[in-house]
Amino acid sequence: xxxxxxxxxxxxxxxxxxxxxxxxxxxxxxxxxxxxxxxxxxxxxxxxxxxxxxxxxxxxxxxxxxxxxxxxxxxxxxxxxxxxxxxxxxxxxxxxxxxxxxxxxxxxxxxxxxxxxxxxxxxxxxxxxxxxxxxxxxxxxxxxxxxxxxxxxxxxxxxxxxxxxxxxxxxxxxxxxxxxxxxxxxxxxxxxxxxxxxxxxxxxxxxxxxxxxxxxxxxxxxxxxxxxxxxxxxxxxxxxxxxxxxxxxxxxxxxxxxxxxxxxxxxxxxxxxxxxxxxxxxxxxxxxxxxxxxxxxxxxxxxxxxxxxxxxxxxxxxxxxxxxxxxxxxxxxxxxxxxxxxxxxxxxxxxxxxxxxxxxxxxxxxxxxxx
Amino acid sequence: xxxxxxxxxxxxxxxxxxxxxxxxxxxxxxxxxxxxxxxxxxxxxxxxxxxxxxxxxxxxxxxxxxxxxxxxxxxxxxxxxxxxxxxxxxxxxxxxxxxxxxxxxxxxxxxxxxxxxxxxxxxxxxxxxxxxxxxxxxxxxxxxxxxxxxxxxxxxxxxxxxxxxxxxxxxxxxxxxxxxxxxxxxxxxxxxxxxxxxxxxxxxxxxxxxxxxxxxxxxxxxxxxxxxxxxxxxxxxxxxxxxxxxxxxxxxxxxxxxxxxxxxxxxxxxxxxxxxxxxxxxxxxxxxxxxxxxxxxxxxxxxxxxxxxxxxxxxxxxxxxxxxxxxxxxxxxxxxxxxxxxxxxxxxxxxxxxxxxxxxxxxxxxxxxxx
Numbered sequence: 001x002x003x004x005x006x007x008x009x010x011x012x013x014x015x016x017x018x019x020x021x022x023x024x025x026x027x028x029x030x031x032x033x034x035x036x037x038x039x040x041x042x043x044x045x046x047x048x049x050x051x052x053x054x055x056x057x058x059x060x061x062x063x064x065x066x067x068x069x070x071x072x073x074x075x076x077x078x079x080x081x082x083x084x085x086x087x088x089x090x091x092x093x094x095x096x097x098x099x100x101x102x103x104x105x106x107x108x109x110x111x112x113x114x115x116x117x118x119x120x121x122x123x124x125x126x127x128x129x130x131x132x133x134x135x136x137x138x139x140x141x142x143x144x145x146x147x148x149x150x151x152x153x154x155x156x157x158x159x160x161x162x163x164x165x166x167x168x169x170x171x172x173x174x175x176x177x178x179x180x181x182x183x184x185x186x187x188x189x190x191x192x193x194x195x196x197x198x199x200x201x202x203x204x205x206x207x208x209x210x211x212x213x214x215x216x217x218x219x220x221x222x223x224x225x226x227x228x229x230x231x232x233x234x235x236x237x238x239x240x241x242x243x244x245x246x247x248x249x250x251x252x253x254x255x256x257x258x259x260x261x262x263x264x265x266x267x268x269x270x271x272x273x274x275x276x277x278x279x280x281x282x283x284x285x286x287x288x289x290x291x292x293x294x295x296x297x298x299x300x301x302x303x304x305x306x307x308x309x310x311x312x313x314x315x316x317x318x319x320x321x322x323x324x325x326x327x328x329x330x331x332x333x334x335x336x337x338x339x340x341x342x343x344x345x346x347x348x349x350x351x352x353x354x355x356x357x358x359x360x361x362x363x364x365x366x367x368x369x370x371x
Numbered sequence: 372x373x374x375x376x377x378x379x380x381x382x383x384x385x386x387x388x389x390x391x392x393x394x395x396x397x398x399x400x401x402x403x404x405x406x407x408x409x410x411x412x413x414x415x416x417x418x419x420x421x422x423x424x425x426x427x428x429x430x431x432x433x434x435x436x437x438x439x440x441x442x443x444x445x446x447x448x449x450x451x452x453x454x455x456x457x458x459x460x461x462x463x464x465x466x467x468x469x470x471x472x473x474x475x476x477x478x479x480x481x482x483x484x485x486x487x488x489x490x491x492x493x494x495x496x497x498x499x500x501x502x503x504x505x506x507x508x509x510x511x512x513x514x515x516x517x518x519x520x521x522x523x524x525x526x527x528x529x530x531x532x533x534x535x536x537x538x539x540x541x542x543x544x545x546x547x548x549x550x551x552x553x554x555x556x557x558x559x560x561x562x563x564x565x566x567x568x569x570x571x572x573x574x575x576x577x578x579x580x581x582x583x584x585x586x587x588x589x590x591x592x593x594x595x596x597x598x599x600x601x602x603x604x605x606x607x608x609x610x611x612x613x614x615x616x617x618x619x620x621x622x623x624x625x626x627x628x629x630x631x632x633x634x635x636x637x638x639x640x641x642x643x644x645x646x647x648x649x650x651x652x653x654x655x656x657x658x659x660x661x662x663x664x665x666x667x668x669x670x671x672x673x674x675x676x677x678x679x680x681x682x683x684x685x686x687x688x689x690x691x692x693x694x695x696x697x698x699x700x701x702x703x704x705x706x707x708x709x710x711x712x713x714x715x716x717x718x719x720x721x722x723x724x725x726x727x728x729x730x731x732x733x734x735x736x737x738x739x740x741x742x
Contacts, residue, residue: 017388022685023698025410039396040411277645277693277715292690299670314393319663322648327394344648 001289002027004061006075008035008043010328010337011067011265014273016040018281024289027060029053036328058082065243065288069096069263070142086191086242086288087263094239095263098140098172105258108234112258118171121162127173128155134176137161139168147208151176177257179250183217185228186269188244188283188293189236196283196296197229198276201268201304203248204367209335211366212355213268213304215275218348227256235261244269244284267337268304274324274342275302300344301351307339310363317341320357372660373398375432377446379406379414381699381708382438382636385644387411389652395660398431400424407699429453436614436659440467440634441513457562457613457659458634465610466634469511469543476629479605483629489542492533498544499526505547508532510539518579522547548628550621554588556599557640559615559654559664560607567654567667568600569647572639572675574619575738580706582737583726584639584675586646589719598627606632615640615655638708639675645695645713646673671715672722678710681734688712691728 001024005012008030016026016037026041033043044057054075058064064085066076069092076089094100098115105112116127118137128135133155139148148168150161165171182205187197202217203210216225232247239245246266248259269280278286278294286293310332317325320343327339341358345351359368372395376383379401387397387408397412404414415428425446429435435456437447440463447460465471469486476483487498489508499506504526510519519539521532536542553576558568573588574581587596603618610616617637619630640651649657649665657664681703688696691714698710712729716722730739 013391017391020384020388020410021695021697023700039391274648278695282695286689291686294689294695295693315662318657318665322666324392324649324653324665326392329394 001025001063002061003285003288004029004057004064005037005041006064006066006071007068008032008037008045009067010036010326010330010339012037013040013328014270014281014326015065015067015265015285018273018279019285019289022285022289022291024285027057029057034329036330039329054078063288063290065284066092067264087245088240088242091239091241091245091263095261096141098138098260099170101261102172104235104238104261108231108238110231110234110258111255113174113177115175116173118173119169121159121166124158124162124171124173128152128158131173131175136174136176137165138172138174139165140170140172142168149208177250177252179252179257181217181251182259183220183228183249183251183256184213184246184266184268185232185249186244186246186266186272186280187229187232187236188280188287188296189241190287190293191242191290193237194293195233195236196293197232198269198272198280198296199298200225200228200249201271203268206367207335209308209337209366210267210306211308212306212368213271214351215268215271215302215304216298224251224256231256231258239263243287244280267306267340270326270340271302271304271342272296273326275299275344300346301348303343303351303355305341305343305355305358305362305368306337306366307341307362308364308366309334309336309338311338312341312361312363316361317358320354320361322354323358372396372434373432374656374659375400375428375435376408376412377435377437377442378439379403379408379416380438381407381697381701381710383408384411384699385641385652385697386436386438386636386656389644389650390656390660393656393660393662395656398428400428405700407701410700425449434659434661436655437463438635458616459611459613462610462612462616462634466632467512469509469631470541472629472631473543475606475609475632479602479609481602481605481629482626484545484548486546487544489544490540492530492537495529495533495542495544499523499529502544502546507545507547508536509543509545510536511541511543513539520579548621548623550623550628552588552622553630554591554599554620554622554627555584555617555637555639556603556620557615557617557637557643557651558600558603558607559651559658559667560612561658561664562613562661564608565664566604566607567664568603569640569643569651569667570669571596571599571620572642574639577738578706580679580708580737581638581677582679583677583739584642585722586639586642586673586675587669595622595627602627602629610634614658615651638677638711641697641711642673642675642713643667644697646670646715671717672719674714674722674726676712676714676726676729676733676739677708677737678712678733679735679737680705680707680709682709683712683732683734687732688729691725691732693725694729 008028013036029045199216201213246262272279379399384407400416570587572584617633643650
């Protein structure tokens, strides 16, 4: 079976590495010839995203999936009319639009920030009046790694916020949630409706980019894990989702709040390659290929640490016990995700020691210094 | 860094899958265009093994290794004069010749079967007189999966044994060792002389082919594990070996006896992809690339079950909890290794149950029925 993947970044690369053992083969819709997935399959796609390149891609594989959600819904609809695409158009349409996401959370009674749609500056002024300050303004589509966001802390900033983000309108204004920490839960649903959930990850960001995740998130009660599993399972079934889905959450003093979803494998789940019985990548491939799901239990406490902008010394990292290095084959550039490091240990305490050792080796320590 | 691998079978394929996360790239010296490694790198080599194909292969990579030991020592010497090759010529020359192996065991005081070199039928008659019956006759080079062997149980079989094996002479006659079970230990040595040993595997064969391995081998005392580690570490240092090395052992009532070595990753170590902190494939890549070694501890009891001759139903296998399927992209043929299944569990008892479930799904149950 050949899998066609939209996008040829590191997520596609890790999907392919997980899929080869099932004899899956891959093609990628990606214009960049030097992309991380290039050595693992055939590349299609050109800079203009021509119809011909899309048709050639469709002809190249049996089943399709995507590694990023910022692809036109129309394309996925076009493919879906001819061949199976997982996750479905519905999952994509919801996840790539923050207003659709919020409506989904409301519909399923999943707590989330109060919000207001913003089509012009007057809407923004009204949002401040209704939701109070501080207020988080986001583009409804296309934002990632903290881009396309503005926090209004003072009513005088309304004009500036509108000016900076209006190109991305419609916008969404969200009431600020005072949270203890950010968590994420990753789950997978098969073509037969079977679901499996990974343990909650505790995510720490730095300048809008994920710095590191610790899994299972420490000090999570069974009730909190169960609550998160209930939310994501509701979403999976509501969307008739097939494949991996991620739900980012805020943990507050009054419980969990949904932040956003991603209809795909997620940076906060990279620990699962070594830390779980079956990784998010293998499980996504199982779901897309119509196979039964793998066990999502953690083997031991794990951390995922992103390598951003500059590569560390490979030998120094691998000299630390129970570290695994995943490089994506990218050149260095400020703010770019070049790879990640997984660290495992038999106890959280040992894990902390190893995280500190890794931090000492990283040129860009992100949020690890405060750890 | 680009790694050139002699051979493009499943071992090369799994080395490449383990090496991609370090940004390693691969070329393979392999004439079969549809070999298991083909999708993961560039193929060199032709049916005639021409000098030109060898030179092109040498030009294609920075460091070299091999996935099978039946390659001419002269080739490895030829490469070694130009670029690094790990393991070294010395490791290859010893492992590919049973007489050299036996001499190594003697030199290091590692118990092994008494043996006699056989160049003609008269030598064979003398071997029977000196070593007694039954007597195991093997070609000194090139045998695998029980091929190139003859067991003389009665002195009248001498002529038949010589007739069947003389094409492979010189032969080696080995005193029969009455063993309880077959074990193997896999270890790895880095370019700086660091070593790591995996836990002993308990191997069960069927018609000369490895059926399955259970790791850690149950009922192994710490003394037996330590003894095996001492033997293989002696061998690693004596050969100045870099990379993974395997030592097959017989467990007898009077302790461990060395059977043979393989200067490479081994079928009885495939469990380590999911069952160990760092797999034999990743560790081999680390050693060959000049990196520090990974931790070889097991995460939980594991079994490796070979898929021989016929493929099982993929979905049926993956529906069993904690199973992982590794297919090699080969067509079906009697006696051919098509893939393997790793099963893990938190206890040996749960592992036995899962092994029985896997056996029920396999067209060729090998030795699993007697399990």
